Amino acid sequence: MSTQKKPLSDKARAVGERIGSLRDFLEFLEENGQCITWTDEILPEPDVRNIAVAAGRDSMNGPAVIFNNITGYPGKKLVLGVHGSFTNLALLLGHPKGTTIKELFYDIISRWGDDKPLLDFIEPDAAPVNENRLSDNFNLYDLLPLYRINEYDGGFYIGKANVVSRDPRDPDNFGKQNVGIYRIQVQAPGEFTLLSVPAHDMGRHIMAAEQDNVPLKIAVMLGNHPAMCMFAATPVGYDESEFSYASQMMGSPLRLTKSNNGMDILADSEMVIEAELMNGVRSFEGPFGEFPGSYSGVRKIPRFKVTAISHRNDPIFENIYIGRGWTEHDTLIGLNTSAPIYAQLTKDFPEVVAVNALYQHGLTGIISVKNRFAGFAKSVAMRALGTPHGTMYLKNLIMVDDDVDPFDLNEVMWALSTRTRAEDTIVIPNMPMIPIDPAAEIAGKGHRLIIDATSFMPPDKLGSDSKIVTPPAGPEIDEIAKLIQLLQNGGQS
């Protein structure tokens, strides 16, 4: 897929050239006051969770937080919140602090595509990720400062890994090689479960491998180039490469190399865990505090065993806080969820101005559109429900005029207050829905809502019940939030 491109600014080009890895980006964030280091000794639980939630409160300007003094993990580094604020994303794209979400949306749209990939392939021996290599006696509990993300999670999760797998029926196809973020629960020192479903690319690979009884090898990349994470979480076409999208967005080459088990991997990642599906094995997994803000329950899911681990010297473990929003998950995927819906809609309806699908992976979407005639916005809403992401996710749609910034909720509320007739509210019963939506009638099925909050045109004559993740709250977290602000401003309040 490709959209109209405009040349990158000099600043954007310079940032793209400078940032080749997570480390480069952390340094850049730090220079810009968007990355702090937590040097006080903390316990893995509940301290990491408490600090992550407090730091994540400011979705516009919150910093990334590096932890380097976690009890029981001397010398180990953990980073959270790398994609935790829109300012961090703005810096990645070469914009100044204070860039609005709408400006970022249009910039990402202008860079969207995979037709001009910029990929450099380097020899494995020259790749920083191979500075250290383990081939047996794996212990993920020792290599990574693992911890429980939410208090009732079933175990210790790796929530931000970019997992590479190849289609076992077409293993040489670069485009069908998939890079995705799948939640990983460590189940033993050298084994983990990985959650995918048949609709995901990874799920297709797992089912094909088991049906044909052939090995499924994967590479789990940790601590990656920040653009990679954004596209690993983006639903692109099955035969489109996430590597290509990520490099094209940065306008600068991504360095790839080959893992020992045959995957293309980022040469500059912090760690790559090579693993193999344990064919036919299913293990208890979950609960896990998920992006709708509730726990997904216990299930039996596929299990993998580690076959090799490569890592840089002093690897940094990058993870994510996810749970009841706003969280880093929302910032990480929000604009990349919105962009393809916009691209698909504007093919048929150039009147669409912008799409805001930031909320809970697009469970609520706000679309701004220039009405061509009375009722036109409702037709556009129906089309949105038929886009690939809309089919499962766009549950509540609010349609606003082209004079309303869908990313500015004050403006959206104004449109709702002044331009909505109760009759312009449509409920479509018994539609498909994501299984983890706590508002589903039954898991996987529920109702859709369209609110037409656009203004009137001629011929118009008129002008549940589920378990909620409880993030840490209260005076203690308020104090942490204040301290974070202080650290961010170099000690000046």
Add this chain to the structure above:
Amino acid sequence: MNTCPRCQAAEEKIRAEHKGLNAQGELVWTIFHCNACEFTWRDSEPASTIDYNKREAFFRVDPEKPYPVIMPPAQYK
């Protein structure tokens, strides 16, 4: 006796996974794993996570009960 905080499996079902040491090499915590329900925990966690009686009952697991299987495998091993 060390039983599973989630399913109350007996001690023989519990695996000690990893011992966390401080910079001086002293033991500061231990990670355990339950072979019956696959729960993993660290003995330094708050009681609300690792004490069976203080955990919300909603989150208890009975390994004998059927749980949904994601992508039922082509052949079980």
